[in-house]
Amino acid sequence: LAATACGSDDDKSNDASKSSGELSGTVTWWDTSTAGSEDKVFKKIAEGFEKKHPKVDVKYVNVPFGEAQNKFKNAAQSGSGAPDVIRSEVAWTPEFADLGYLAPLDGTPALQKADDFLKQAAASTKYKDKTYAVPQVIDSMGIFYNKKIFKAAGVEVPKTVAELKTVSKKIKDKTGNPGFYLRGDDAYWFLSFLYGEGGDMVDASSQSVTIDNPAGVKAMKVVKDLVDSGAAKTDATDGWENMQSSFKDGKVAMMINGPWAVADTYAGKEFKDKTNLGVAPVPAGSVAQGAPQGGHNLAVYAGSKNLDASYAFVDYMTSVKTQAQVTKELNLLPTRTSAYAQESVVDNEIVGFFKPVVESAVERPWIPETGSLFAPLVTEYTKVLTGQTTPEKAAKTTGDSYRKLLKGWK
Numbered sequence: 446l447a448a449t450a451c452g453s454d455d456d457k458s459n460d461a462s463k464s465s466g467e468l469s470g471t472v473t474w475w476d477t478s479t480a481g482s483e484d485k486v487f488k489k490i491a492e493g494f495e496k497k498h499p500k501v502d503v504k505y506v507n508v509p510f511g512e513a514q515n516k517f518k519n520a521a522q523s524g525s526g527a528p529d530v531i532r533s534e535v536a537w538t539p540e541f542a543d544l545g546y547l548a549p550l551d552g553t554p555a556l557q558k559a560d561d562f563l564k565q566a567a568a569s570t571k572y573k574d575k576t577y578a579v580p581q582v583i584d585s586m587g588i589f590y591n592k593k594i595f596k597a598a599g600v601e602v603p604k605t606v607a608e609l610k611t612v613s614k615k616i617k618d619k620t621g622n623p624g625f626y627l628r629g630d631d632a633y634w635f636l637s638f639l640y641g642e643g644g645d646m647v648d649a650s651s652q653s654v655t656i657d658n659p660a661g662v663k664a665m666k667v668v669k670d671l672v673d674s675g676a677a678k679t680d681a682t683d684g685w686e687n688m689q690s691s692f693k694d695g696k697v698a699m700m701i702n703g704p705w706a707v708a709d710t711y712a713g714k715e716f717k718d719k720t721n722l723g724v725a726p727v728p729a730g731s732v733a734q735g736a737p738q739g740g741h742n743l744a745v746y747a748g749s750k751n752l753d754a755s756y757a758f759v760d761y762m763t764s765v766k767t768q769a770q771v772t773k774e775l776n777l778l779p780t781r782t783s784a785y786a787q788e789s790v791v792d793n794e795i796v797g798f799f800k801p802v803v804e805s806a807v808e809r810p811w812i813p814e815t816g817s818l819f820a821p822l823v824t825e826y827t828k829v830l831t832g833q834t835t836p837e838k839a840a841k842t843t844g845d846s847y848r849k850l851l852k853g854w855k
């Protein structure tokens with residue numbers, strides 16, 4: 446009826462559900478959030494969308510973070526099996542966009558009040574002047590510490606790497622356990638030490654590789670010394686499980702981590718009393734202090750057969766209301782400026798700590814290759830920590846790999 450009232454013939458071609466604005470069909474969503482802690486909350490919120498749109502069936506699929514990127518690329522490339530919506534990590538988004546796998550969202554219902562998004566969060570969704578995703582969460586890293594152990598050892602939170610070594614030694618003398626866990630199987634945990642020496646992986650503005658400059662070599666020496674001096678415990682594999690269980694069981698007093706680790710950490714026996722968890726800025730190196738920016742966006746597969754419902758789903762999952770609920774239940778940081786005024790967000794202690802950290806986080810170049818910089822680096826980083834190579838060789842080998850990846854960069 447509404448269609449004919451508009452008069453023009455092509456409106457009549459709209460089927461009833463469209464003209465009544467009622468969405469229908471299936472939306473398959475690949476969510477990469479941590480199974481066992483975050484996934485339950487995101488699945489529940491997605492069910493809220495179905496209540497709002499009874500003719501839409503959301504197929505929630507939890508895909509492990511380490512598998513989702515390639516799984517999506519393979520499915521999109523082969524044209525079968527790709528989801529309608531994917532939780533696209535900030536570094537995956539420019540790569541997927543460059544490959545043509547994502548639907549541009551400018552002017553669609555997926556992207557509402559675009560200027561409400563934090564600029565650092567929006568940056569990773571832009572590619573060649575179009576918007577290919579909507580920011581869902583933004584994060585960075587800090588020192589997580591066990592207040593009870595710190596009190597017993599009579600130590601304060603370290604502000605520099607030098608203090609980290611002193612504090613860690615005091616804790617070891619007092620408790621027998623190493624004070625600090627340094628994750629050794631993921632190069633993201635190397636970045637704050639790299640920034641602390643004034644280094645970075647690359648310098649996109651001058652299109653030069655910088656991981657193998659003197660600051661990069663120095664940073665490799667710093668992390669090697671943390672392990673060789675006994676200040677840090679590390680592992681070459683299963684870093685996430687080993688780091689989380691050591692910290693949750695009180696076997697180490699400190700780790701570097703981000704808001705995504707809070708839900709799992711609170712499940713640990715040491716943090717049943719949540720007030721026992723302290724969070725502080727990552728330690729400064731010899732010339733600077735900084736933590737990396739991370740996070741996740743929601744993107745729509747370019748080949749989706751249900752764009753209308755997918756756009757609406759992305760909008761729903763990134764709305765102020767949803768973001769405030771995610772903060773309340775998971776302590777994750779919103780990406781909408783307006784969400785920070787919501788009561789459950791204003792009062793959240795984790796957000797209170799991480800908001801300024803995110804604002805001063807070191808931004809990364811959102812180019813298609815940015816995610817590919819971690820695999821070559823982690824190989825050398827792990828070898829440095831396990832004494833299989835020198836800081837100099839590690840930096841050089843990584844730099845050479847980067848120059849192969851980044852055609853024409855210095």
Ligand SMILES: C[C@H]1O[C@H](O[C@H]2[C@H](O)[C@@H](O)[C@@H](O[C@H]3[C@H](O)[C@@H](O)[C@@H](O[C@H]4[C@H](O)[C@@H](O)[C@@H](O)O[C@@H]4CO)O[C@@H]3CO)O[C@@H]2CO)[C@H](O)[C@H](O)[C@@H]1N[C@H]1C[C@@H](CO)[C@H](O)[C@@H](O)[C@@H]1O
Pocket residue numbers: 477478479483510511512513514515516534535536537584631632633703705738739740741815816817819820
């Ligand atoms: C190696 C990888 O390098 C990069 O990843 C960087 C990433 O760019 C950094 O930003 C940082 O990500 C933060 C993240 O921002 C932060 O939010 C959090 O995420 C939480 C979630 O919060 C939590 O909900 C849950 O999901 O769990 C998430 C994870 O905990 O922590 C992340 C850091 O873990 O660090 C990543 C590196 O880890 C590449 O991008 C690839 O991922 C690449 N892996 C590929 C490698 C291929 C073979 O080479 C293999 O075949 C492929 O299949 C693999 O995909």
